[in-house]
Amino acid sequence: MSTSSIDRRKFIQITGITGTGFLLGLQQRGYGKTAVASFTNEAAGYNLSPYILIEKSGGITIFNTRPEIGQGTAQSIPALICEELEVPLEQVTIKQSGGEKQFGAFQGVGGSYSVRGSYMELRKVGASAREMLLTAASQQWSVPVTECRAEAGKVIHASSGKSLTYGELAEAASKLQVPKKPVLKDPKDFKILGKAAPRPDVPLKSSGKAVFGIDADVPGMVYASVEFCPVIGGKLISVDDAKSKAVTGVSQVEKCERIVGIYRHDGVAVIADTYWAALQGRKALNIKWDKADKEAFSSLAYNQKMRNLAKEEGKPDNKNTGDDTALYAAPVLVEAFYETPFVSHSPIEPMNCTAHWKDDGVEIWTSTQVPSELVSEVSREFGLPAEKVKLNVPYSGGAFGRRLINDYVLTSVALSKKIGKPVKQIWTREDDTRLGPFRPPTFSLLKAGLGRNGMPMAFRHKVISPSIEASMDKRYDKGKMDKGMTEGISDQDYLFPNMKNSYVFADVDIPLLYWRAVTSTTLAFAHECFIDEMAVKAGKDPLGYRLSLLKENSSTYRLLQKLKEVSGWEKPLQKGKGRGVAQYKFFAGQCGHVVEVTRKGDGVTIDKVWSVIDMGTVVNPDTVKAQVEGAVVMAITAAIKNGITFDKGQTVQSNFNNNPILRISEMPDIEVHILTDQTGQIFGAGEPGLPPLAPALCNAVFAATGKRIRKLPFDVNKIA
Amino acid sequence: MPTIQLKVNGQDHTVDADPQMPLLWVLRDLIGLKGTKFGCGMALCGACTVHLEGNPIRSCSFPVSAAAGKKITTIEGISANTDHAVQKAWIELQVPQCGYCQSGQIMSAVALLKSNPKPTDEDIDTAMNGNLCRCGTYQRIKQAIHRASEIMQS
Numbered sequence: 001m002s003t004s005s006i007d008r009r010k011f012i013q014i015t016g017i018t019g020t021g022f023l024l025g026l027q028q029r030g031y032g033k034t035a036v037a038s039f040t041n042e043a044a045g046y047n048l049s050p051y052i053l054i055e056k057s058g059g060i061t062i063f064n065t066r067p068e069i070g071q072g073t074a075q076s077i078p079a080l081i082c083e084e085l086e087v088p089l090e091q092v093t094i095k096q097s098g099g100e101k102q103f104g105a106f107q108g109v110g111g112s113y114s115v116r117g118s119y120m121e122l123r124k125v126g127a128s129a130r131e132m133l134l135t136a137a138s139q140q141w142s143v144p145v146t147e148c149r150a151e152a153g154k155v156i157h158a159s160s161g162k163s164l165t166y167g168e169l170a171e172a173a174s175k176l177q178v179p180k181k182p183v184l185k186d187p188k189d190f191k192i193l194g195k196a197a198p199r200p201d202v203p204l205k206s207s208g209k210a211v212f213g214i215d216a217d218v219p220g221m222v223y224a225s226v227e228f229c230p231v232i233g234g235k236l237i238s239v240d241d242a243k244s245k246a247v248t249g250v251s252q253v254e255k256c257e258r259i260v261g262i263y264r265h266d267g268v269a270v271i272a273d274t275y276w277a278a279l280q281g282r283k284a285l286n287i288k289w290d291k292a293d294k295e296a297f298s299s300l301a302y303n304q305k306m307r308n309l310a311k312e313e314g315k316p317d318n319k320n321t322g323d324d325t326a327l328y329a330a331p332v333l334v335e336a337f338y339e340t341p342f343v344s345h346s347p348i349e350p351m352n353c354t355a356h357w358k359d360d361g362v363e364i365w366t367s368t369q370v371p372s373e374l375v376s377e378v379s380r381e382f383g384l385p386a387e388k389v390k391l392n393v394p395y396s397g398g399a400f401g402r403r404l405i406n407d408y409v410l411t412s413v414a415l416s417k418k419i420g421k422p423v424k425q426i427w428t429r430e431d432d433t434r435l436g437p438f439r440p441p442t443f444s445l446l447k448a449g450l451g452r453n454g455m456p457m458a459f460r461h462k463v464i465s466p467s468i469e470a471s472m473d474k475r476y477d478k479g480k481m482d483k484g485m486t487e488g489i490s491d492q493d494y495l496f497p498n499m500k501n502s503y504v505f506a507d508v509d510i511p512l513l514y515w516r517a518v519t520s521t522t523l524a525f526a527h528e529c530f531i532d533e534m535a536v537k538a539g540k541d542p543l544g545y546r547l548s549l550l551k552e553n554s555s556t557y558r559l560l561q562k563l564k565e566v567s568g569w570e571k572p573l574q575k576g577k578g579r580g581v582a583q584y585k586f587f588a589g590q591c592g593h594v595v596e597v598t599r600k601g602d603g604v605t606i607d608k609v610w611s612v613i614d615m616g617t618v619v620n621p622d623t624v625k626a627q628v629e630g631a632v633v634m635a636i637t638a639a640i641k642n643g644i645t646f647d648k649g650q651t652v653q654s655n656f657n658n659n660p661i662l663r664i665s666e667m668p669d670i671e672v673h674i675l676t677d678q679t680g681q682i683f684g685a686g687e688p689g690l691p692p693l694a695p696a697l698c699n700a701v702f703a704a705t706g707k708r709i710r711k712l713p714f715d716v717n718k719i720a
Numbered sequence: 721m722p723t724i725q726l727k728v729n730g731q732d733h734t735v736d737a738d739p740q741m742p743l744l745w746v747l748r749d750l751i752g753l754k755g756t757k758f759g760c761g762m763a764l765c766g767a768c769t770v771h772l773e774g775n776p777i778r779s780c781s782f783p784v785s786a787a788a789g790k791k792i793t794t795i796e797g798i799s800a801n802t803d804h805a806v807q808k809a810w811i812e813l814q815v816p817q818c819g820y821c822q823s824g825q826i827m828s829a830v831a832l833l834k835s836n837p838k839p840t841d842e843d844i845d846t847a848m849n850g851n852l853c854r855c856g857t858y859q860r861i862k863q864a865i866h867r868a869s870e871i872m873q874s
Binding site: 069070071072198199201202203204205206207208209210211212214215217223248249274275276277280346347348349350395396397398399400426428429430622626627629630631632633634655656657661662663664665667669670 | 745
């Protein structure tokens, strides 16, 4: 299974859903005594599942297949197991898996999928182990298992007062049949789940002790910095490395490659005994690139191309109920065109990977979202059996989708193989900003026909954009309706008669990638601003208008009602202030915001954001709040700061000076509310906060200034 | 390579380094103190913040030669057991997400509270404006600085 040949939704679905279930399905017995030296370097223990290792001494290790990238999986994932296993989280050691086969086909994070994709499966893992430990104790004491209970890492026989620790029971328990249908705890008895709990990584991250990919330290290691062609896709003609090799500390200059999606980009690596020397050596390189036709690419021309493509018919999606006569028969026609830019991921930890090619395989240290994919990709690219690829996954200094692909890893492995030493390759911030892959832009042409009462009679959302899937897969069908690039536009709860949404592909030769909340971040801007435009045309309150388009039993109705309540929507505002609302329902879940702004000079200040996120079921409410707070900040950055542009085939932006991100002084207050229910549904937390922010903000700007923003990013200090 | 004497977290170190090499890489790769992070290389993000004679500096853009003989404090040097008031507040309010920028955030916060034990929101904005956080933990950073101020005064 390769990320490069299927879209992300399929990727997460196929690999994510089968991950843990597959293991339990196949493995009917306990796992006996397992030497885990190759992974943990610790004494042997007993596995009650691949994810649970119990030592005789009582030490319990929980293996986490979902890398911690800041979203809280170091707590939320082991919590699912520990809750059912009846052991406090503070008592266990948590280890990150490194793509080893026993931990399942998909080990990774993306799509706000970690908790919702593991919720039942990992609880079953914990519950099965608990039942095995209970059975082992009851057999040892010759008492009915119903008289035993599990608590805080022990099994207790209440009437006799006997107890045994899990460590004492582990060996016997590991020889028992794994229960096929373990009994899960009643949520009312939960000790961990549903409660705000501290994360185990927080003290490490407050003391400089947390180890990130960039902190890898391997004896004999050398450093590499790679110059890739500044014109994206340019080919190497020749390199004069004499001056570079004269830099003290520089040992070698090597040609190398970066494989990103369907692209292979040439590079020149400078190897040195310090990173600083490698950078100096890189500056001294004299390289001739064949930039050929790639220099013709510019944002100016590409944007015009996308605007022209808006005239094309487009491929309609399968939810099409469209009838053009209804659109043109409507007494009022509303039409608008929205534009969004390319953006960078820009995690503060730049891409980096340390690789050590050895006689018997390769060892890798890197921050990644997808350990299992990384191992299979290295295995495939270098013709190594997967078990010869040993991967260490430290904390990620941010990811936001960027670490779903392993371009930087493949380069490091190739360099280590070539020079026969461990190599730490670190990208500069400039590399990170200029080389992509980027979140693609989407342009949207929207039309609505309104009746005399202001209610819609017909609705159209046409998306014009390049495609992430096309950037990943050579076999991409350029004439298809791209579901990834039209995310959510036909899935909103609004009751639109005669809806016809469609897609027009706009080819581009720039590497593209999923970005936190992906295309929903750009499409929600167009979609939810346009609904405001409809409300204005209808002369209705924007929140009330939305409610009038919804069934009262829909999740969106409930969410908007909550937003109305918590934001005090109906309270009159002082002069110069404006409120805006937006929501978006998409693959990861659903969130809505109300944003309040105040006019200041030619622009506005963003004062306050009220957020409501629908979780269905919540595992750690504090983590959910943190995720929404963070999503709001990232989305404000994307709305008013970020924006990658190209000129002469090169990325114009290079570092945080010209590709800025929001600063603390620009922060609004954020107030997050979580919706839950008793249906057993569970939604994502990491991404839903992003899509509705830009439209809620722009709708607030309209309310305060009368000016409608239809193009991102916009200057919040000077509203045109 | 010239030999340079450094005093880091109260310990003396002798390093052989290009005088122009930024202090960041000396700390991380020559001395082995990896809590200080590389983010931008241009003093734009603050992930590399350390103290020189008690004042916050961006070590990614600070030549090691200029730090010779001066008192340098890194994240590893502010407390032995993660019990500085700022760290306690950071843990209490669960500030970090990915955590990569937080060493720099904490070093800026420690310096702020040293010179201004009861900062206002505006004081915090001014002192912390050079520390970027891509995860967006700013609201908690602000709350945690106020909390650390309370802890220090209790």
